[in-house]
Amino acid sequence: MRIAIAGFQHETNTFVSTPTSLTDFEQADSWPPLLVGEDVLETTRGMNLPIAGFAAAATKHDLRPILWCAAEPGGKVMTSAFENIAGRITHAIKELTPLDAVFLDLHGAMVTENSDDGEGELLSRIRQIVGPNVPLVASLDMHANISKKMVDSSDALTIYRTYPHLDMAETGARAFRMIEAIRRDGRPEKVWRQGEYLIPLHAQQTGAGPARALYEGLDEFDGPGTQLAEIALGFTAADIHDTGPSLVVYGPDRTKAEAICDTLSDRLSSAEPEFDCPLLSxxxxxxxxxxxxxxxxxxxxxxxxxxxxxxxxxxxxxxxxxxxxxxxxxxxxxxxxxxxxxxxxxxxxxxxxxxxxxxxxxxxxxxxxxxxxxxxxxxxxxxxxxxxxxxxxxxxxxxxxxxxxxxxxxxxxxxxxxxxxxxxxxxxxxxxxxxxxxxxxxxxxxxxxxxxxxxxxxxxxxxxxxxxSLKDVNYRNLRPDVRTHLEG
Ligand SMILES: [Zn+2]
Incomplete structure (x- = not known):
């Protein structure tokens, strides 16, 4: 397979006024600086990053790395920065066409100056270029705020299952296995459902407690073929319509995917009181x-x-x-x-x-x-x-x-x-x-x-x-039916 791969990660805190610039993506911070071409593979090899895990799983294939970048989380991504990086990715995909698949290493909570859904915008632009028949799969952080546009524009989304994120490379490898399965078995049915309440990040750790129980139960739904269930718990410092948890389930059989989503939805709903995690002064x-x-x-x-x-x-x-x-x-x-x-x-x-x-x-x-x-x-x-x-x-x-x-x-x-x-x-x-x-x-x-x-x-x-402490946050743009804290 000839597969275009790229990475463009940002977690946007819309309560921070300083915008995130192109320079923020270009420079090294917790992660490497902006990488281009073969440097993407060479610099990230062996690291706990989705693109590295994807590449390690796909060594027998013709990978075409475009670029990879991430900025330290911060304020909204400047339109100029988004257009520069998204433009380089889409331009390269046009040049590389025909392709057998596209993989993107994304975060899933990017807000730009003129879009609340940076990833949805990027994925839909790529879909328009490659058409409906080229598998387009992205990995996401478990703090993704997933939108309909992200689900509709991609064939599958794989999501970290640990916080601290110890499985970033593994999530990239799972994206590769999904591409293989889609090439073999065809595009899966998709079921996407958003959660009814926001979960503060300090309560999302998976070492213990309700998040651990939710994620431990996911493996039972992995495979065969394109069957896959993923959970994002959301990023609460974004005041946008899609903030909060999401469940995404894929598979050849729509009825079965819906039944899995019902099961996960029940588990998420019943876990709500356990996510109440007090903070000390x-x-x-x-x-x-x-x-x-x-x-x-x-x-x-x-x-x-x-x-x-x-x-x-x-x-x-x-x-x-x-x-x-x-x-x-x-x-x-x-x-x-x-x-x-x-x-x-x-x-x-x-x-x-x-x-x-x-x-x-x-x-x-x-x-x-x-x-x-x-x-x-x-x-x-x-x-x-x-x-x-x-x-x-x-x-x-x-x-x-x-x-x-x-x-x-x-x-x-x-x-x-x-x-x-x-x-x-x-x-x-x-x-x-x-x-x-x-x-x-x-x-x-x-x-x-x-x-x-x-x-x-x-x-x-x-x-x-x-x-x-989400009850103290002055949200203005959330979905009207989402709860920001435990009622009563
Ligand atoms: Zn995260």
Missing amino acids: PVEAVRRAKQAPDGYPIVIADVQDNPGAGASSDTTGLLRELIEQNAPPTLLGLLHDPSLANAAHQAGHGATFDATIGGHGPGDEPVQAKVLVHHLSGGQCAYTGEMYGGGVATLGPSAALRLIGSQIHIVVTSGRNQCLDLAQFRHFGLEPKQNKILCVKSTAHFRADFEPIAQDVLLCAAPGQFPC
């Missing part, structure tokens, strides 16, 4: 962490300041509380503050200076403190955890600082980057196991690498740009 979270027995660290997740969900990663609510309660040995990361990182580099290793720390966003204030420069780095940090191991975090010029008069170390970066891997502290000469409290600006991805060394995880709702 910063005062309570720090107090509980201090009271915990010595030994393994306590992780406090600053769930609303997660840059991996579009937040600024520089809020100070939790830091202030650590200082106020005179915290025991504590690490906090990753605080996005390019001017502070630069000031640390100017001061030099071992120097002390008066620092202005974070708090640049609306409603926040920087923390003023005297700090010691513990470690400096250019910011190329090799991940070692299960989720991103084999890849490199591009943090930009960065530093570890100790707040003088305290036992608190902060890792400050020039790029926005989610704290989800122990290497992001160890790179700076800081050993997580030797600290009582680990504060991570992450909602759930940190769990893969941090939970094995932690005695407990506390979810903390300090102010941030990624709202997790």
Whole structure:
């Protein structure tokens, strides 16, 4: 088979006003920079990415990589950026035609300045080029907000089944198997249904609880042939019509696909009360962490300041509380503050200076403190955890600082980057196991690498740009029948 492959990933937080530009897609961050042609395969080989998993499963075929890019989650994608990247993909597909199939590595929650459905727009443009008979399959993040246009324009969508996303490559491989099955057995019937309620991301983790039960039950519906059932739990920081969970079921037999969708729909409905997952205030979270027995660290997740969900990663609510309660040995990361990182580099290793720390966003204030420069780095940090191991975090010029008069170390970066891997502290000469409290600006991805060394995880709702308490969010554009929180 001659298969065109491309990747274009963005998770858009519509509550963030700073738009996402072409430069944001071109530069490296948690993932590689924009890759073109054969570089797509060479750079991503072996990584936990859908396009890498697809390529590894399709080695016997004639793959034609076009481009792959992803920007750190953030505000709406600028129309100019979307048109540039989508235009390069569609132009290349025209040039490569005739094709036997097309595979796209997408997120599924992209909102652009003039479309609430970036992926639906891209998929429909490609469908118009390749026609109805060329299999068009995309992989999606489980935080996709799936639209009718996405389902109608594609032959199948495969979706991650873990959060932290440990199965991104496997989801790409499943997309390849679906293309093979479609080529053999014909296009499947599709059944798509949206859920009735939104699920906050901090309650979506699949290591335990209701999401684990939902996803564990999916395997029983895989195959034979084109039969496949997938679930997306949705991205709640998007105020659009299609926000929330979706079920998509494929197969040769429409009646059977509908019956599977009914089963999954019942499971999703009955899980609603279990997704009620309370959050602690910063005062309570720090107090509980201090009271915990010595030994393994306590992780406090600053769930609303997660840059991996579009937040600024520089809020100070939790830091202030650590200082106020005179915290025991504590690490906090990753605080996005390019001017502070630069000031640390100017001061030099071992120097002390008066620092202005974070708090640049609306409603926040920087923390003023005297700090010691513990470690400096250019910011190329090799991940070692299960989720991103084999890849490199591009943090930009960065530093570890100790707040003088305290036992608190902060890792400050020039790029926005989610704290989800122990290497992001160890790179700076800081050993997580030797600290009582680990504060991570992450909602759930940190769990893969941090939970094995932690005695407990506390979810903390300090102010941030990624709202997790959905009853407090002022949505305007949701479907009228979707619930944003448990009734009563
Ligand atoms: Zn995700």
